[in-house]
Amino acid sequence: MLWTLIGLLILFWILGLIFEIGGAVVHVLLVIALLVFIWNMITGRNKP
Known part of the structure; x- marks a missing residue:
């Protein structure tokens, strides 16, 4: 889910x-994608 969000934010950027x-x-979209x-x-979530 987070990878999809990152991908979409970078695409829109x-x-x-x-x-x-x-x-x-x-x-701001790039900054948000980097923060996510x-x-x-940091949280170490390895779930796809």
Whole structure:
């Protein structure tokens, strides 16, 4: 579930950069994806 969320956030971030949607706010998606990734690594959840 978390990997899907990370993937979607990164996808939306890339689309925002390509189509220049949202200005600097689109970088918040990348930060959120990184935070979710770090949280997943810290908690050690290995479930698919």
